[in-house]
Amino acid sequence: MYNPQGRLDRDGLIRQYVPLVQRLAHHxxxxxxxxxxxxxxxxxxxxxxxxxxxxxxASQGVQFETFATQRIRGAMLDELRDGDWLSxxxxxxxxxIEKALHKLEHQLGRSPAESEIASELNMPLAEYQSLLSRVRGTQLVYLEDIGAGHGEDDDGFLDRHVADTEADPLSVLKDQRLRQAxxxxxxxxxxxxxxxxxMYYEQDMNLKEIAAVLGITESRVCQLHSQSIARLRAKMRSH
Known part of the structure; x- marks a missing residue:
């Protein structure tokens, strides 16, 4: 998009892509x-x-919307990280929770039940389920992010969105292996x-819609989603 003087119309492009910013923010x-x-x-x-x-x-061979989406999402994640959004x-x-899951996975050779996880954490089942609801804020996770961080206070899964978009071949191979795992x-x-x-990630359904499909409450879907992410992060620690 260019203005009559043949220069890139930045204001026009910004207006054109405001809906993209809003859509990413709502998601x-x-x-x-x-x-x-x-x-x-x-x-x-x-x-x-x-x-x-x-x-x-344009010579990079990437569509502007794809490039902009990465930058927009990265800026939002920077804002969240700088704002100390998670206590x-x-x-x-x-x-x-992840530590308990990792331990039980090895002990049992299978995915532990909620009651077993609660027992490992030395708390009643109802208290564990309430905890799952409270840690929902840690679930700012897109599937490609899981397993990116390994440190005790590592926010690596956020950093992936703001990293340089030019990846070396070794990084690309590692990413492919991560996705397969x-x-x-x-x-x-x-x-x-x-x-x-x-339903949540592939079909882009919200919690209310998923609850209706499964015949359970929205808060229960939130709990199970949090538990699923914890299971995945526990499994992905070695990748």
Whole structure:
């Protein structure tokens, strides 16, 4: 899009891609705690869009929308990380759940039941299920992100979105192996959790829609989704 002077019409392009920013923000906010403001994500996304306009070169062989999506999402994730959007308590709880899952997987040779996970954490089942609801904020996860971080306080799965888009061949190969391992991990989930992951990520259904399909409450879907992500992250620690 160019202006009458033959220069790139930045204002026109920004107006054209505002709906993309809004769509990405709405999709992301659905996975975040209630304290995160949609307007904050949109504002950060607009900064990402402006950055994309300044950096984009058609000679790279990538469509602008694809390039812009990466920059917009990266700017939103930067905003979340800089804003300390997830409490230390929630991070700690998520780590404890993953640690319990990893231990039980090895002991039992299968995916542990909720009651077994609760027992390992030394808490009643109802308390464990409530904890799953509270750690939902850790579930800002797109399938390609799982397994990216391994440190105790590592936010590597966020950093992947803001990394340089030019990957070396070794990184590409590693990413392919990670994806293959992730597919295998998803297939190993308990049946109902596998259905939830498919509906949520592949069919882009929201929690309310999934609840209606499965005949359970929306809060229960949220719990099972959190548990599924914890299972996957526990499995992917070695990749």
């Amino acid at each position: 992301m906010i659905a996975k975040l705690p209630a304290n995160v403001e949609l307007d904050d994500l949109i504002q950060a996304g607009m900064i990402g869009l402006a950055d994309a306009l300044s950096r984009y070169e 230390r308590g929630s991070r700690k709880s998520q780590k404890e 992730l597919v295998a991990a998803i297939e190993g989930l308990p049946e109902r959790e596998r259905y939830i992951m498919g």
